Amino acid sequence: MNALYIVLLSAGSFFVLFVLDKLMGNRQLSQMSFFDYVVGITIGSIAAEMATDLESDWYHAIIAMTVYALIEIALTFISRKSKKARKILNGEPILLMNKSGVIGKNLKKARLTLDDLISEARIQGYFDINDIAYAIMEDSGNISFLSYQSGNEEKNNSASDLSNK
Structure with a gap:
């Protein structure tokens, strides 16, 4: 039963990662800022934890990944609209x-x-x-x-x- 649960959690975390990636926008690694890279690594780490931590509620990880993605999307939007914010966020x-x-x-x-x-x-x-x-x-x-x-x-x-x- 644990093996099937891990398979389902892994597939679920993969699906959430896929959806969040589409929402955040596809960029090549060379086009990503350091901040984008760190957020991506963090979201991936949370997804991996979701797939292997059988003790925690699975939706906690989805909430955490979504919060990181929404913050990244908001900061990207702000930096596109404001030159001052872009200078602070991207250098x-x-x-x-x-x-x-x-x-x-x-x-x-x-x-x-x-x-x-x-x-x-x-x-x-x-x-x-x-x-x-x-x-x-x-x-x-x-x-x-x-x-x-x-x-x-x-x-x-x-x-x-x-x-x-």
């Missing part, structure tokens, strides 16, 4: 590097080292940091680079400029 892009060089205080704000920036530049195909006109950490956590070639900018910085900022 804002940080200029890490401009034509003058690396902006050290912004690297600290982004909690990155120069090595992190150079490594990400290499990953994105920029093996000479002097080819980069701008580097921006997006609110998603990704770093965008604009080369001098794509921006028709003149090179202005040297390797010594980069390490002195």
Whole structure:
């Protein structure tokens, strides 16, 4: 009997997860904010607990998952309507590097080292940091680079400029 109950609870939690996912909107992992990711993990954890905790009432887990989903939906709605709320909830892009060089205080704000920036530049195909006109950490956590070639900018910085900022 316990095995059948676990199967039913698992199917029920899966169905609730499916419905809540549709309500919250489908997004790829790369499009999710950190907050969205944490809410998703939390809802999944509650669903797993629902499927395996035979002592608790099953509807408590559904209520908890629904509350998390509704809060996430409300915060997403608010952030879409208000630029100030979006800035608070999602953050804002940080200029890490401009034509003058690396902006050290912004690297600290982004909690990155120069090595992190150079490594990400290499990953994105920029093996000479002097080819980069701008580097921006997006609110998603990704770093965008604009080369001098794509921006028709003149090179202005040297390797010594980069390490002195």
